[in-house]
Amino acid sequence: MMKVTLVALLLMSTYVYRTAAQGGIWTQLALALVKNLATLWQSGDFQFLGHECHYRINPTVKRLKWKYKGKFWCPSWTSITGRATKSSRSGAVEHSVRDFVSQAKSSGLITEKEAQTFISQYDG
Numbered sequence: 525m526m527k528v529t530l531v532a533l534l535l536m537s538t539y540v541y542r543t544a545a546q547g548g549i550w551t552q553l554a555l556a557l558v559k560n561l562a563t564l565w566q567s568g569d570f571q572f573l574g575h576e577c578h579y580r581i582n583p584t585v586k587r588l589k590w591k592y593k594g595k596f597w598c599p600s601w602t603s604i605t606g607r608a609t610k611s612s613r614s615g616a617v618e619h620s621v622r623d624f625v626s627q628a629k630s631s632g633l634i635t636e637k638e639a640q641t642f643i644s645q646y647d648g
Contacts, residue, residue, distance in 0.1 A: 566613055573638060575601040581613050594620030604628055
């Protein structure tokens, strides 16, 4: 489903950019909409305890409310995947990392001290 949505966004953005030279309020509105929709998906990489890890955020609607599904994983290190659904992108990233750390600690992959050191970065 996500691939279909991304392809549709790509095709729509191509059309909008192509017709933007013609001007008009509807074209400008469509261009702004496409730009905003494209920013809802987010992904990235960062180091976690010396390992290359990845995160991905996808928008979703749950019980008629806008939510973000977060996923955090380190494929070269372990098959553990942290997941969370929150109302903000940053919350989805943070809680998917927390879920990953909790699972890694439970499986003996990391120590309690390593988990607390990493989690303390998020405690404010």
